[in-house]
Amino acid sequence: MIKKTLIAAVILLLLAVPAIGQPDEDKPSVWLLSFYPFGPTNAIQTGMLDVLEAYGLINPEDRSDQRMQVMIESADNSPVQFNRLEANFELDRLRELVAFALDHEPDALVTISAPMTLAALQATDDMDDPPAIFFADVYNPYKAGIAEASCIKPAHVSGAQSVIDYDAIARLLLLQNPDMKTIGTIHNAGDASGAYGASQIANKGESLGLTVEGAAVTSLADLSLATEGLVSKGAEAILLPMDYMMLAGLPLVSGVAMEQGIPVFFASLDGLILGATVGAGFSQLLEQGDAVGLMVAAYLAGELDPASTGISAQVGDMVVGINMHTAEQMGFSFSQALQERADMSLTMNEEAGLPSIMPISPAAQAAVGQAFFGGPAPLEARQERDSAFLAGLACTAERIAEQRAELDAMEG
Numbered sequence: 001m002i003k004k005t006l007i008a009a010v011i012l013l014l015l016a017v018p019a020i021g022q023p024d025e026d027k028p029s030v031w032l033l034s035f036y037p038f039g040p041t042n043a044i045q046t047g048m049l050d051v052l053e054a055y056g057l058i059n060p061e062d063r064s065d066q067r068m069q070v071m072i073e074s075a076d077n078s079p080v081q082f083n084r085l086e087a088n089f090e091l092d093r094l095r096e097l098v099a100f101a102l103d104h105e106p107d108a109l110v111t112i113s114a115p116m117t118l119a120a121l122q123a124t125d126d127m128d129d130p131p132a133i134f135f136a137d138v139y140n141p142y143k144a145g146i147a148e149a150s151c152i153k154p155a156h157v158s159g160a161q162s163v164i165d166y167d168a169i170a171r172l173l174l175l176q177n178p179d180m181k182t183i184g185t186i187h188n189a190g191d192a193s194g195a196y197g198a199s200q201i202a203n204k205g206e207s208l209g210l211t212v213e214g215a216a217v218t219s220l221a222d223l224s225l226a227t228e229g230l231v232s233k234g235a236e237a238i239l240l241p242m243d244y245m246m247l248a249g250l251p252l253v254s255g256v257a258m259e260q261g262i263p264v265f266f267a268s269l270d271g272l273i274l275g276a277t278v279g280a281g282f283s284q285l286l287e288q289g290d291a292v293g294l295m296v297a298a299y300l301a302g303e304l305d306p307a308s309t310g311i312s313a314q315v316g317d318m319v320v321g322i323n324m325h326t327a328e329q330m331g332f333s334f335s336q337a338l339q340e341r342a343d344m345s346l347t348m349n350e351e352a353g354l355p356s357i358m359p360i361s362p363a364a365q366a367a368v369g370q371a372f373f374g375g376p377a378p379l380e381a382r383q384e385r386d387s388a389f390l391a392g393l394a395c396t397a398e399r400i401a402e403q404r405a406e407l408d409a410m411e412g
Contacts, residue, residue, distance in 0.1 A: 047285070117144075150395075176338045
């Protein structure tokens, strides 16, 4: 069944970002730092703020009257000061934003994406008393160098890992064209998530009888040429891993592919807004925000130590979206099988000149109402579940020893 999370994320794609609130030295502060401005950031933030509201750390009146507007417009009355900064896909701004937040002496940072989390780690590595870092929307924290294992990590860091089912995504290629023979994939050579995803695409594609042509790039400027190279090798479709450079450069890949009538599949629904023909992937974004929100709430209450709190692995239902606007532009037709599998559809609102992503399955339609009108779960309805979740993350001496032994065995 479709979870409510990614449905909320895609409908929140185009929300505006208000000004940063004025700091208040008398109350604890939480800064959300994101690599990108839409989708995952808004959905994760919604889940996190729902938790903070449920535990009395943010007052309902300090959130917009419209539930779809997830931003804090003011925090004059709330016990916790909340601020948000975004890098808008600009890798060279990450250090700048982290430094700006640290200048305000935050109690906690919530970092969205692996690049932002790594920037925060680098900036706080030598601090005597660093703020806690809770990350979300990170796909490979261990390969990225954020942690060695869920309980073997920097003492001020914890968070929630996203898990992508590349096998299920690869199978969508054959739903579109059962006779497909060759596909292409591109990844950022310097991104652990991209390298891992590309290897998974190669393995899963070959297990399905596909020839997989790959290309590694080091900058956005290389993407068009890499795409042309895959086309020249006979790629009938391109499947991109969840790679932050690929997300930022998706319009370049899609532009070349569209000229050749080749569909681009992306391992995240967020790719639809940037030109992917099909987007599919991790969908537990509100739940991930809920998990991180619980960590933040417990930390601010003095009931959680990041050093002894393990990383949560979130495995979610896969949501599939199809881009009708891109398909129309390139004269591409979705197969009946893929249309029946799709949960979301992107079309273009001609009057507004903006994309519109809507649910097209009954389960997705039902989830929209749950996401936007359900509101934060009352405290009495969630405390037992929340306590059990946090208890399950405890890094006991036995758990740490087991993980260290597993790492030593892998190295040996």
